[in-house]
Amino acid sequence: MLVTGLEILKKARAEGYGVGAFNTNNMEFTQAILEAAEEMKSPVILALSEGAMKYGGRALTRMVVALAQEARVPVAVHLDHGSSYESVLKALREGFTSVMIDKSHEDFETNVRETKRVVEAAHAVGVTVEAELGRLAGIEEHVAVDEKDALLTNPEEARIFMERTGADYLAVAIGTSHGAYKGKGRPFIDHPRLERIAALVPAPLVLHGASAVPQALVERFRAAGGEIGEASGIHPEDIKKAIALGIAKINTDTDLRLAFTALVRETLGKNPKEFDPRKYLGPAREAVKEVVKSRMELFGSVGKA
Ligand SMILES: O=C(COP(=O)(O)O)N(O)CCCOP(=O)(O)O
Numbered sequence: 001m002l003v004t005g006l007e008i009l010k011k012a013r014a015e016g017y018g019v020g021a022f023n024t025n026n027m028e029f030t031q032a033i034l035e036a037a038e039e040m041k042s043p044v045i046l047a048l049s050e051g052a053m054k055y056g057g058r059a060l061t062r063m064v065v066a067l068a069q070e071a072r073v074p075v076a077v078h079l080d081h082g083s084s085y086e087s088v089l090k091a092l093r094e095g096f097t098s099v100m101i102d103k104s105h106e107d108f109e110t111n112v113r114e115t116k117r118v119v120e121a122a123h124a125v126g127v128t129v130e131a132e133l134g135r136l137a138g139i140e141e142h143v144a145v146d147e148k149d150a151l152l153t154n155p156e157e158a159r160i161f162m163e164r165t166g167a168d169y170l171a172v173a174i175g176t177s178h179g180a181y182k183g184k185g186r187p188f189i190d191h192p193r194l195e196r197i198a199a200l201v202p203a204p205l206v207l208h209g210a211s212a213v214p215q216a217l218v219e220r221f222r223a224a225g226g227e228i229g230e231a232s233g234i235h236p237e238d239i240k241k242a243i244a245l246g247i248a249k250i251n252t253d254t255d256l257r258l259a260f261t262a263l264v265r266e267t268l269g270k271n272p273k274e275f276d277p278r279k280y281l282g283p284a285r286e287a288v289k290e291v292v293k294s295r296m297e298l299f300g301s302v303g304k305a
Pocket residue numbers: 023049050051052080081177178179180207208209210211212251252253254255
C-alpha cells in the first residue's frame with residue numbers, strides 16, 4: 001500500500017531497524033524491489049532521482065505509483081535529491097509520498113529557507129520531507145582534516161535546522177559518498193558524530209552513499225567484461241552500527257546497478273546470438289531482487305511490514 005516516508009521511517013527509528021530506499025529507473029528495477037519487499041514482508045522506499053524522472057518520465061512515475069498502491073507491503077514513493085522547489089512540485093503532482101529537497105551545498109540560511117518552503121508545500125498535501133545538512137560528496141584524501149570536519153554534519157546545527165525547517169527526516173554527512181569508490185580500504189563512517197546527532201535529532205536519520213560494493217559483485221562485473229577501478233563500499237557491520245545509532249533510511253543504488261549490469265553483460269556474453277531483451281533483462285532483474293533481499297536482511301526490516 002502507498003504510504004508516506006514518515007509512516008515507514010518513524011516506526012523504523014523507534015524500533016531500531018533500517019528501511020531500504022532503492023533507486024529505480026525502469027520497470028525491471030521496480031519489479032525486483034517490490035517483489036523482494038513482498039517476499040521479505042518488508043516496508044520499502046522506491047526512490048526516483050531527477051535523472052530517473054528525466055529518463056523514464058510519466059511512464060516511470062505512473063508505473064511506480066500504481067504498483068506501490070497495489071503492493072501488499074507499505075511502500076513510499078520518494079523523490080531522491082530534489083534540487084529545487086519546482087522539481088518537488090512535479091513529484092507531488094505525480095503522487096509521490098516522500099520528497100527530498102537537497103540544498104546541502106548552499107549556506108545554512110539558504111538551506112533552511114528553501115527546505116522550509118518545500119516542507120510547507122509538501123505537508124499541505126500530506127507528503128513528508130527529507131532534507132540534507134552537511135556535504136555528502138566524496139571528500140578527497142587531500143582535503144585537510146578540519147576542512148573535512150566542516151563538511152560533515154554538525155550535531156548542534158542539525159538540531160536547529162530540523163526545528164527551524166520542520167523537515168521529517170534528515171540526511172546526514174558522516175563520511176559516506178555516492179558511487180563505487182567510497183574510500184581506500186574500509187571507508188570511514190563517523191559513528192561518534194552520528195551518535196551526537198541522534199541524541200539531538202529525534203527524527204529518522206538517512207544515510208546516503210550506503211552501497212556495500214561487495215568484491216564478489218565487482219569481480220563478477222569484471223569477469224563479464226565490465227571495467228571498474230579499485231571499488232569499495234560501506235562494510236555491513238558499519239551499516240548495522242549506524243542503524244543502531246539512529247539511521248532509519250538507507251540509500252542503495254550502486255549495488256543494484258552493478259548487479260543488473262553484470263548479469264546483462266554475462267548473459268549476452270554467454271549467448272552472442274541472443275537479441276530478445278527479455279532473455280537478458282530477466283536474469284538481470286533477478287540479480288537486483290537478490291541484492292535487495294540481502295540488504296533488507298542486513299537492515300533488519302524483514303517481517304516489519
Ligand atoms: O545515496 C544514493 C546512492 O548511494 P550509493 O551510490 O552508495 O548506492 N543515492 O541518493 C542515489 C543517487 C542516484 O542519483 P542519480 O540517479 O542521479 O545517479
